[in-house]
Amino acid sequence: MSYLVRKFPFTVRAAYAGLQQTPIELEEASLNVGATRNKTFSSIVVPLIGVSVLAGALLSFVYCVSEVSTSLLLGGANYNDAPLTYWIRDVNAGLPPLFGAGPAAALGVLMMVLQMIVIVATNAILKTRASAMTGI
Amino acid sequence: MVTITLKNLRKTFGEVVATDDVNMVLEDGKLSTLLGPSGCGKTTLLRLIAGFYEPDHGEIYFDDRNVTDIPPNKRNTGMCFQSYALWPHMTVFDNISYGLKIKRVQGMKYTPSAIDKRVNNALELVQMSGLGERTPHQLSGGQQQRVALARALVIEPDVLLLDEPLSNLDAKLRVEMREEILRIQGELGITTVYVTHDQIEALSISDMVAVMDVGYIQQYAPPREIYDSPQTLFVADFIGKCTFLDGEISALGDTLSVRLPDGQIVKGMTPLLGYPFQLNELVRCAVRPEDLHSVATSLEDNMISGVVNQVVFVGSNIEVNFNVGEVSATSLLPSDAELEPGSLIKLYAPLSQMMVLPIGGIDALRKIPGHPLYASTES
Numbered sequence A: 001m002s003y004l005v006r007k008f009p010f011t012v013r014a015a016y017a018g019l020q021q022t023p024i025e026l027e028e029a030s031l032n033v034g035a036t037r038n039k040t041f042s043s044i045v046v047p048l049i050g051v052s053v054l055a056g057a058l059l060s061f062v063y064c065v066s067e068v069s070t071s072l073l074l075g076g077a078n079y080n081d082a083p084l085t086y087w088i089r090d091v092n093a094g095l096p097p098l099f100g101a102g103p104a105a106a107l108g109v110l111m112m113v114l115q116m117i118v119i120v121a122t123n124a125i126l127k128t129r130a131s132a133m134t135g136i
Numbered sequence B: 001m002v003t004i005t006l007k008n009l010r011k012t013f014g015e016v017v018a019t020d021d022v023n024m025v026l027e028d029g030k031l032s033t034l035l036g037p038s039g040c041g042k043t044t045l046l047r048l049i050a051g052f053y054e055p056d057h058g059e060i061y062f063d064d065r066n067v068t069d070i071p072p073n074k075r076n077t078g079m080c081f082q083s084y085a086l087w088p089h090m091t092v093f094d095n096i097s098y099g100l101k102i103k104r105v106q107g108m109k110y111t112p113s114a115i116d117k118r119v120n121n122a123l124e125l126v127q128m129s130g131l132g133e134r135t136p137h138q139l140s141g142g143q144q145q146r147v148a149l150a151r152a153l154v155i156e157p158d159v160l161l162l163d164e165p166l167s168n169l170d171a172k173l174r175v176e177m178r179e180e181i182l183r184i185q186g187e188l189g190i191t192t193v194y195v196t197h198d199q200i201e202a203l204s205i206s207d208m209v210a211v212m213d214v215g216y217i218q219q220y221a222p223p224r225e226i227y228d229s230p231q232t233l234f235v236a237d238f239i240g241k242c243t244f245l246d247g248e249i250s251a252l253g254d255t256l257s258v259r260l261p262d263g264q265i266v267k268g269m270t271p272l273l274g275y276p277f278q279l280n281e282l283v284r285c286a287v288r289p290e291d292l293h294s295v296a297t298s299l300e301d302n303m304i305s306g307v308v309n310q311v312v313f314v315g316s317n318i319e320v321n322f323n324v325g326e327v328s329a330t331s332l333l334p335s336d337a338e339l340e341p342g343s344l345i346k347l348y349a350p351l352s353q354m355m356v357l358p359i360g361g362i363d364a365l366r367k368i369p370g371h372p373l374y375a376s377t378e379s
């Protein structure tokens, strides 16, 4: 919940930017040939802004995973829901299930790898969209 | 098919009056153009008809049906946008078939093969066969424009709304597509509203032309009438070339006498029937270059004398720029006329071709009983 609240704006911003980039004529052209508002939304608006929303959501995910401050605050209360950072601290401090600096570092690397994958994926998606719109 | 009736339409954007006092009947199966300079409200009027804007006041009828409050997707108009508005995430084929997939004929869907056939026909019509699998960004501007046209036509709309549909084509293709639009429009008998700022295009393809300026319809008439009897100075100036001579009315009657600042008197007629001219009213005489002759055709002809300023050879004719007092005027003469800059010139204009018009423009039209603008004085 807390992640949602803190990172939701990223997703909204992305969707909003997508909407602003989409000329109103594209929707009007759809209405003009007889499509209802709902049909226009699902066939024109969503495909055109959907990609930006997805990208925004992925980015939010990256931020959530590495979120330290919220994790430390809430992690103690609900161990199972805690994200990686909380684990890393735990592991480092020598609590079960694993302990010692080695596994903690491994988890840190895992986190970095995960973030990189997501960021690369996001960029790839954004690029295809950009090239679909501009032809570059 | 439908007759479109616009009653007392007005649309503003905040302070900007985009279009106002629009009263016109666009007849069933006819091609009417909205002609005017950039920003005069052509697109706004078209979008009102399509239903994308709600008018501040006034009504729009398709036949007897008041469609003012009907949403755009229920109006069955086919619009070709000035910006094309093709969907970038769909292929050309999908762009065109989109409307057909939605369309129901007596509650029935088109079958996939029927859709295929119609889309391919539409592509052929706009000379784009074989390009169906491309996406819009893989097309040139002119090709995109033609896809937009095909997309509007394929749904067989009651009303075809074209916003400068040929602006991006080269001269040859433009003439071809113009013929094509005329042919399709004539064959299907679709009531068509065609927006352009190209006067030649407007005069050559239209049944009716509405000349617009700063949001107002200046004149709505067949092309010939627009050219022969312009109702306002704006129309006279915008359509074809005109030489303007300012003066005061010195005698009233069927023929009006106008005293020019240098004392010459010219006689002319007004194309604006019913306008209450007054003695000493400031007016402007408009005459087309081809109506200023080097020899008189009748004793009644006006004689205008001036000083030659410049002689330009334009092929079949010569264009003579000369000064009448302070005013510069233009005449088109046979190319065998021999004239030198600085020499005196005498030209003759038939009475009937000397058009006397009031200065007021739209405000002058409001003074004419029976004119669409007469009753609707600014509220």
Ligand SMILES: Nc1ncnc2c1ncn2[C@@H]1O[C@H](COP(=O)(O)OP(=O)(O)OP(=O)(O)O)[C@@H](O)[C@H]1O
Residues within 6 Å of the ligand: B013, B016, B017, B018, B036, B037, B038, B039, B040, B041, B042, B043, B044, B045, B082, B197
């Ligand atoms: N959405 C809008 N918001 C505010 N003003 C607008 C809007 N649309 C048009 N206008 C204004 O209304 C007037 C008429 O615009 P319109 O687009 O109808 O002109 P046009 O005749 O189609 O011009 P062009 O030939 O350049 O396309 C212009 O002064 C324009 O700035």
Ligand SMILES: [Mg+2]
Residues within 6 Å of the ligand: B042, B043, B044, B082, B163
């Ligand atoms: Mg326009």
